[in-house]
Structures are given as structure tokens and as C-alpha cells.
Amino acid sequence: MEETLTIIIDETKKNERLDKVISESEWSRTQVQQWIKEGHVLVNGQKVKSNYKVSIGDEIQVTVPEAIEVDILPEDIPLDIYYEDSDVIVVNKPKGMVVHPAAGHTTGTLVNALMAHCKDLSGINGELRPGIVHRIDKDTSGLLMVAKNDMAHEKLVEQLVAKTVTRKYEALVHGVIAHDVGTIDAPIGRDKKDRQSMTVTDENSRHAVTHFKVIERYKDFTHVECQLETGRTHQIRVHMKYIGYPLVGDPKYGPRKTLDINGQALHAGVLGFNHPRTNEYIELTAPTPPEFNDALKFIKNR
Secondary structure, eight states, rough: OOOOEEEEETTTTOBBBBBHHHSSSSSHHHHHHHHHHHEEEEEBBBOOOOTTOOOOOOEEEEEEOOOOOOOOOOOOOOOOEEOOOSSSSEEEEEETSSSOOBBOOOOOOHHHHHHHOOSOOTTTOOOOSSTBBBBOOTOEEEEEEEEHHHHHHHHHHHHTTTTEEEEEEEEEEEEEOOOEEEEEEEEEETTEEEEEEEESSSEEEEOEEEEEEEEEETTTEEEEEEESSOTTHHHHHHHHHTTTOOOOTTTTTTTSSOOHHHHHEEEEEEEEEEEETOOOEEEEEEOOOHHHHHHHHHTTTT
């Protein structure tokens, strides 16, 4: 059964962040922030954000979701490992693999493979997403860093928040981009007409910035490098569509007539970060996979 907790703010708590106040109970701050985002936390009957500063007399109602039993099993799935030590593992995720278990994808995920390979993964994101610091879409290939302990997880997340992680992608897009370089600074939020999609909007959105540069132009297509400054859901796919150059093969944001390559032509090829323990900068590069190269070859030969 769901449990409901009520907290009344007094003098000792005023002006503190909402997530901090609640996490002083038995739950982690990350868990509390997720509950706030999902609407399980109300302040005076209203939904607010995690950074809301509480006032004396505020009534906070926390509805703790009923625990869902999960049984995520290790699976002997080969991993393309680019770096590994006792704190971090960086893998090159293939196109078509889901990062962590979710509805409809309880097996065959990167997490299932990692659980078979690693004895320990950080527990900050809970049972369904152990070790997962950031994600890439199912049909996007490329480099992903995973934390083996909570210290590493926190340090890597701090770098993502501070925008010091290098994340460069290669993409094939429809249309010929005239500018050699550009920056897309446009907020991204849920599409009110389709809750499964994201869009550029001013309503309930988050700041999003993508830098791009042209690698090569072809008839009707452009090969680009995109560098993330922020990491919003479907960011590159949404931003490139927004400026009129949707990704080749993208079933959600691309045009009806596109190349049938089983998902978007997008590859996370470069990942750079400071090691969470030594602070040494590590940068790794993974080449584009065969399906990306096949699409590029087809475009070149048109």
C-alpha cells in the first residue's frame, strides 16, 4: 500500500530546498527528486520543483509509491568495453540495445549485461538503473560511462551538471546545412499532443544547448558532428528537427520518407570526463558502426 507522510515547516527549516527537507528522512535525495518530478510530493496541495524554497507553515505531503518487486537478472551479453577500472566502466553500446530495464524491456538491456560483468555497480539510481549515470536512446549507438560505486556516480553526475563532460555525436541529417558551424539554444519539454515525444517549447521545459559543425555535405543530406552542452531527452533529434534538418532514419522526429535503417543515424563517438578518483582527464573515441557507415555510403552514392 502507498504511504502518505505530512511535514509542516517550522522556523528551523525555512528557506531550505524542498528535496533537502524531505531527504532528511529515510530516503535518498535522488529518490526524493524523482518523486517530486512524478507528482508524488505536494506543497500546500500544489506541485512544485525540487529547488522550491520552503516557508514557515508550508504543508508538504509525500505519497510514497508502493514498492514494486523487481528481479533483474545478470545476462551473459558481450560488452564492447573501452575503459574499465574499480570506479568506472565505459562501454560502446550497440544500436538496438536499451540501456536499462523498463516496461516492455525487462531483459537484454545494458544493465543486464553489466550485472553479469561487474560485481558492483552504484546504487544511487535504484534497482532498475544500477550504475547508470547518463543514457543514450535505444537506437543510438556509442559510448556510455557507468559508475561502479556511489562515490564515482556522484562525481560523474557533478561533471554532467557542471557541463564539463565532453559528448560528441556524429549524425546524418536530411537537407544541406549552409552554415559550417552553429549553436541551437532552445528549451525542450514534453509535447502536449504526444506525451511520448519531446519538442521545443516554453512550457514545462528545460534549458537545452546543442553545438554542431558540418563534416561533409551531399545532395539532400549533411554529415554533422553535434556536441552536447546539456543532456535532455532526445536532445539532438529534437534540436535538429527544430532547425529543419531532422535525422536520417528517425521514426519519431524524421520525415515520412527517410532511409529505412531501423532507427536514427546517430552515434555517440567521443566521451571525455575527469576520473572521479584521480581527476585525470580521460577521452575515448569509438568509430561509427557498420549500419551508420552503410547509410553514409548510400548517401554518397546517390
